[in-house]
Amino acid sequence: MTVATERRLSIEGADQQLLAGVNDSHLTTLARHCDIRVVLRHDEMILSGPQADVDRASPTARRMIRYARLRRPFDAVDVERFLDPPNGDAGDAESSAPRQAEVALAGARRAIRPKSPGQEKYLAAIRDRDIVVGIGPAGTGKTYLAVAAAVEALNRKRVRRIILTRPAVEAGEALGFLPGDIREKVDPYLRPLYDALEDMMPPDRVRRSIEDCVIEVAPLAYMRGRTLSDAFLILDEAQNATTAQMKMFLTRLGLNSKTVITGDKTQIDLPKPEDSGLLEIEDVLRDVEGIDFVYLDDADVVRHRLVKEIIRAYRESER
Numbered sequence: 001m002t003v004a005t006e007r008r009l010s011i012e013g014a015d016q017q018l019l020a021g022v023n024d025s026h027l028t029t030l031a032r033h034c035d036i037r038v039v040l041r042h043d044e045m046i047l048s049g050p051q052a053d054v055d056r057a058s059p060t061a062r063r064m065i066r067y068a069r070l071r072r073p074f075d076a077v078d079v080e081r082f083l084d085p086p087n088g089d090a091g092d093a094e095s096s097a098p099r100q101a102e103v104a105l106a107g108a109r110r111a112i113r114p115k116s117p118g119q120e121k122y123l124a125a126i127r128d129r130d131i132v133v134g135i136g137p138a139g140t141g142k143t144y145l146a147v148a149a150a151v152e153a154l155n156r157k158r159v160r161r162i163i164l165t166r167p168a169v170e171a172g173e174a175l176g177f178l179p180g181d182i183r184e185k186v187d188p189y190l191r192p193l194y195d196a197l198e199d200m201m202p203p204d205r206v207r208r209s210i211e212d213c214v215i216e217v218a219p220l221a222y223m224r225g226r227t228l229s230d231a232f233l234i235l236d237e238a239q240n241a242t243t244a245q246m247k248m249f250l251t252r253l254g255l256n257s258k259t260v261i262t263g264d265k266t267q268i269d270l271p272k273p274e275d276s277g278l279l280e281i282e283d284v285l286r287d288v289e290g291i292d293f294v295y296l297d298d299a300d301v302v303r304h305r306l307v308k309e310i311i312r313a314y315r316e317s318e319r
Contacts, residue, residue, distance in 0.1 A: 006048040009061055014068035016040060021076060026064060029076040030057055033083050056083075077302060081115060112148045112200070118300035119145060125292040126260055131253070133238075133281065134262045136296025139307045142262035143236050147196040150232040153258070154214070160230040161214050164193040165249070167240040168219040190217050193236060220245055229254030238263035239278045240270055246277025266314070 011019060020027050020040060031038040034057035036049030045061055047054045060082040067074050114120040119141050125132045126149045134142040150162045194217060197206050209215040220241060235241065235249055238261045253259055263278040270276055285291050298311045 004049060005051045005054050006046060007054050007058060009045045009047070009058070009065060010043060011040065011045050011065050011068070012043045014065050015071055016068070018071065018073065019045070019064055019068035025076045026074070026079050029079045030060060030064070030083075033080065034060075078115060081302070112145070114145070115141070115302050116300040118294070118296045119302075122294045122296065123149065125294050126258070129290060129292040130257070131250070131259045131291040132261070133278075133285075133291070133293045134260065134296065135265060135278070135282075135293065136300060137264055137266060137298060137311045139302060139311075140296035140300040141302050142264075142296065143192065143234070144196050144199075146234045146236075146260040146262060147193070148200055149260070150234060151197070151200045153232050159232045159256070159258070161216065161232075162209075163223075163228055163231050163233045164190070164197075164215070164217045164236065165220045165223055165234070166190055166193065166236045167238075167242075167245060168221070190219070193217050193234075220249060223249055223252055226252055227254045228252045228257055231257045233257060233259040235259070235261045236263075239265055239268045239276050241277040242270065242275050243277045243280045246281060250281075266318075 021029075027038045027040070030036075034049070034053045036047055036053045036057055038057070038061070039046050045065065047057055047061060049057075060079065063082050064074070064079065114123050118136070122132070122134055122142070123145055126146065134146065136142055147164070150159075150164075153159045154162055194206070197215065197217075201209070206215065210217065220235065231254070233249075233253070238246070240263075241249065249261075250259070261278070261281075265276075265278060268276050268278075273279075282293065286293065298315075301307050301311065
């Protein structure tokens with residue numbers, strides 16, 4: 001027979017709206033994953049259910065309360081990550097995302113900060129190096145954090161423009177079968193970059209910045225023959241850049257410019273995967289001073305919890 005227990009945690013001084021989440025989403029997530037009942041009553045969070053489940057939920061509940069006392073925003077995905085932290089160490093609110101690693105954006109919908117040690121290392125490398133190569137699976141924030149760092153650099157006038165680019169590689173469907181002119185054909189490939197921008201800047205500012213060429217979103221082929229100074233360059237989906245394209249892109253770097261290259265070695269869409277420029281620069285540039293390689297893994301996934309499980313399942317299948 002399972003014996004139910006009840007644990008009461010003080011939430012005095014905590015922002016209860018932040019603690020509970022929109023429509024109690026934070027409490028619901030904790031309750032669902034631990035199979036317990038979670039309620040806020042007066043100045044207490046009450047956890048009730050089987051002893052083992054309450055014990056499992058308690059460290060995460062305490063961490064949520066610390067965040068709410070510090071007025072530090074978090075969401076339901078963060079609650080899931082608190083329950084399944086990297087290296088099995090729940091840590092505490094203060095150490096999980098150092099303040100110096102945060103990205104301050106006036107127009108952002110929410111505070112942007114690293115949510116894992118891997119993301120923290122990635123942002124630190126972007127801050128300290130002129131060229132950073134971020135390699136990891138989908139959902140680890142490679143592109144999102146790079147765009148955030150680029151927008152911050154633009155806001156602080158460290159650069160005069162942002163260049164976002166991707167190889168327009170066909171993945172099962174041919175570009176020629178898409179309707180419209182060349183811009184309309186390649187825009188679907190560049191849409192994730194627009195989405196990241198619009199999450200950090202008001203849409204009208206994004207539009208004006210693109211019209212004024214302060215922000216440029218273009219296929220990788222458009223970079224040939226240019227010298228890009230005072231710019232923050234991001235090459236996304238770099239696993240689909242050929243070795244020739246990668247060399248061409250890297251040699252565009254001008255004075256007072258910074259480059260971030262992101263890619264996932266498990267999602268190469270080139271006819272010959274061995275032609276990937278991302279694979280080549282791992283060997284060719286690894287020992288070049290001023291270039292940093294940062295590797296993210298499923299512990300750094302910040303999308304839906306099932307994305308992490310899907311990545312793990314595919315990795316086990318490939319083994």
